[in-house]
Amino acid sequence: xxxxxxEAKKAYENDEVPVGAVIVLDGKVIALAHNKRESSRxxxxxxxxxxxxxxxxxxxxxxxxxxxxVTLEPCLMCFGAILNARIKNLYIGAPQNKENAIRxxxxxxxxxxxxxxxxxRGVLEGECSSLVSGYFLTKRKG
Amino acid sequence: xxxxxxEAKKAYENDEVPVGAVIVLDGKVIALAHNKRESSRxxxxxxxxxxxxxxxxxxxxxxxxxxxxVTLEPCLMCFGAILNARIKNLYIGAPQNKENAIRxxxxxxxxxxxxxxxxxRGVLEGECSSLVSGYFLTKRKG
Numbered sequence: 400x401x402x403x404x405x406e407a408k409k410a411y412e413n414d415e416v417p418v419g420a421v422i423v424l425d426g427k428v429i430a431l432a433h434n435k436r437e438s439s440r441x442x443x444x445x446x447x448x449x450x451x452x453x454x455x456x457x458x459x460x461x462x463x464x465x466x467x468x469v470t471l472e473p474c475l476m477c478f479g480a481i482l483n484a485r486i487k488n489l490y491i492g493a494p495q496n497k498e499n500a501i502r503x504x505x506x507x508x509x510x511x512x513x514x515x516x517x518x519x520r521g522v523l524e525g526e527c528s529s530l531v532s533g534y535f536l537t538k539r540k541g
Numbered sequence: 542x543x544x545x546x547x548e549a550k551k552a553y554e555n556d557e558v559p560v561g562a563v564i565v566l567d568g569k570v571i572a573l574a575h576n577k578r579e580s581s582r583x584x585x586x587x588x589x590x591x592x593x594x595x596x597x598x599x600x601x602x603x604x605x606x607x608x609x610x611v612t613l614e615p616c617l618m619c620f621g622a623i624l625n626a627r628i629k630n631l632y633i634g635a636p637q638n639k640e641n642a643i644r645x646x647x648x649x650x651x652x653x654x655x656x657x658x659x660x661x662r663g664v665l666e667g668e669c670s671s672l673v674s675g676y677f678l679t680k681r682k683g
Contacts, residue, residue: 442593442603442626448585461584475648476625479618484584501651506617509643 400468400492400523406433406446407470407530413438417470417530420446422454422486424465430454446470447477451484466490470527472520478503481516488517492527542610542634542665548575548588549612549672555580559612559672562588564596564628566607572596588612589619593626612669613637614662620645623658630659634669 406419410433422430432449436442447469454463462485470492473481481489491503507515548561552575564572574591578584589611596605604627612634615623623631633645649657 436603440601440603441597442605443585443590443597443622444603445625451584455583455585459582461578461582461586463584474621474625476618476621479616479621480585483587483616483618501648506643 400470400490400527402428402431403468403470403492404523404526404530406431407527410434410446411530411534417534418446420450420467420469422450422463422465422467424454424458424463429457429465443476445474445477447473448480451480451486455484468492468522470523471495471531472503475501475506478506482507482514485514486516488519490522491518491520492523493531494520494524494528542612542632542669544570544573545610545612545634546665546668546672548573549669552576552588553672553676559676560588562592562609562611564592564605564607564609566596566600566605571599571607585618587616587619589615590622593622593628597626608632610634610664612665613673614645617643617648620648624649624656627656628658630661632664633660633662634665635673636662636666636670 403419403421407417411417415434415437418434420432430450430453432446434446435444455461464485464487466488467486468490472491472495503518545561545563549559553559557576557579560576562574572592572595574588576588577586597603606627608630609628610632614633614637645660
């Protein structure tokens with residue numbers, strides 16, 4: 400998660416919502432990415448999607464069977480991508496704080512898909528949450 | 542939807558699950574794409590994601606405010622991307638036939654996101670469904 404936080408800070412420096420994602424297979428980092436939605440003007444350019452694309456390219460397979468560390472709870476799109484990419488263990492830093500958010504655990508329970516992911520929350524949560532809330536505080540002040 | 546079906550047939554010819562997507566803005570087609578998951582070995586390379594990426598690039602904005610026609614009901618990832626890209630009207634051909642699938646309408650109702658999409662089902666459903674079921678029948682026989 401420390402590596403994911405380092406990625407998230409890169410997004411912060413580029414005035415993007417600070418989210419970082421890391422994919423690990425057999426103890427080795429195979430992909431690192433941070434959110435680039437604003438700079439790339441691409442609705443799909445969230446950290447998780449970019450990391451999955453890199454990892455798929457590296458392994459030459461759309462089934463990763465790897466673990467992901469992400470500093471902020473994934474959105475609907477990214478959680479769907481995590482299932483599609485057959486991520487095994489998902490480690491989440493900060494929770495999504497939007498009201499009525501559909502929690503990843505609920506989607507995971509309900510998902511009819513051929514795959515379920517194991518979810519661990521609250522990894523370096525304090526640091527991950529501070530980064531996101533600091534970003535939005537600065538934006539509001541700005 | 543006829544254009545989307547034409548895209549889906551390209552996927553079929555490439556031995557991919559036959560799904561096609563078209564994005565329309567002000568009556569003009571701004572993006573066309575078909576599923577390339579197998580050929581690109583990328584878990585995110587569904588027709589809808591590829592079409593959204595093209596449309597974002599074309600408009601230089603991650604908010605599309607456009608309409609999408611897709612031959613098969615979007616998966617979790619793609620429906621999330623449709624919300625993220627601020628698609629206005631979503632026209633679906635064939636329904637997802639997996640048991641316990643989370644229907645797009647339910648996700649749309651529940652989504653805490655800042656955006657809701659208007660969904661119309663059953664557009665050229667017969668032709669869209671036949672294409673998908675034909676593909677899986679051939680695969681099983683193969």
